[in-house]
Amino acid sequence: MSIVSYDRLTPHQQQLVHRLLPPTRSVLREISGPACQYGRHHWTLLENDIPVATIGLACRNKENRTEVHLLNSSYSKMAAFKKLALHVHRKALSLHPDAIHVHISPPRDNGFISVWASIGYTSTSEEFRIIGTVEDRPPTLTFKSVSDRERHLFLSLRNDAMRQIDKSYQLTLHDFIRMSELKSFPCLVYDGALPIGTLIWRREFGSIVLDEITRAPAYEGHGYGPRILDSFFHKIHHLQSRSFSTSCLSTNRNALALYDQQFVSDIQHTSSWYTFRPQISR
Known part of the structure; x- marks a missing residue:
């Protein structure tokens, strides 16, 4: 050997x-x-x-x-x-x-x-892998694809938000480039003209995979988590997708609390x- x-x-x-x-x-x-x-x-x-x-x-x-x-x-x-x-x-x-x-x-x-x-x-x-059905919900936030000039803003917002998350890590510019090669879609999340977070999603076998949601630490307690999720559901509902999945650690209580049981159809221990x-x- x-x-x-x-x-x-x-x-x-x-x-x-x-x-x-x-x-x-x-x-x-x-x-x-x-x-x-x-x-x-x-x-x-x-x-x-x-x-x-x-x-x-x-x-x-x-x-x-x-x-x-x-x-x-x-x-x-x-x-x-x-x-x-x-x-x-x-x-x-x-x-x-x-x-x-x-x-x-x-x-x-x-x-x-x-x-x-x-x-x-x-x-x-x-x-855990959370699988759910997509419902069209009223959007209150907007998503914007990340331009070349906005890459550093995206990485700064995302990495700052992930510093205190268990088993998380910092993304680099190299990672960002690889995301596009692997057909992932990084987005900036805006409340009006104010960038408040980031989101990464992709398509997989006809379904939508939500890889990550982040909210800037400065806006903790402002109720942005549910608003990001509702606005994302509105976006993918109009892409003719009716199901989504995401992964979540048992230690990330804030993320687990986002996914209410009304639209969760299955939870798998992965x-x-x-x-x-x-x-x-x-």
Whole structure:
């Protein structure tokens, strides 16, 4: 068995890694670029030159803290995955992070859970996919596509709003460009002439996926969350779409409160987050 960086794999081996990975529902998780000097990495364990386990790592700076996210993990052999998990965990520790978060999907995969728990990771939050029907509601806000000149305004509003959100990260100009390549639609949200937030959405198999809503911290308590959602429903209703989905963490109470039960048709538990805190483990 050998552990190899993804960029050193042959094109055929890279294809096998993508087959090993389950399809993701989160565009943002796919495009998140380097937000600290260590950037992103992905390792694969090979057995007889065939990928049998794979784990990705992204290092991010947030509020003067360094956090590592372990993402896009999969395996076909448990012993290989355990060996790779220990290798990637040591790589993560070498970055001296304040916390290491691992994303587990599917959420009840006992193989994933047992391996990370044996290293010292504990459950910290759950992620849910909310599916609902679209109702035409009176719009009180307007959405504007982001022009080249407005990219920095969009990133500033969005990143400022996300600083206190659990498991969130800062988007870069590189991420913004990648969003358009992946057919996502970033928008600025206006109350009259005042920009108060951002929104990112996309089409997926005839439905609408709402990747993210943000509201500038300065306008907390002004009731903008429901108004953004109602105005968005009006917009996509006139695009002839009758259903939408979004993802939300169990720790994001404000976001969960937005989606009242009147238009929610299904809630799916899609993944879990486990966390290792080095300062506690020393």
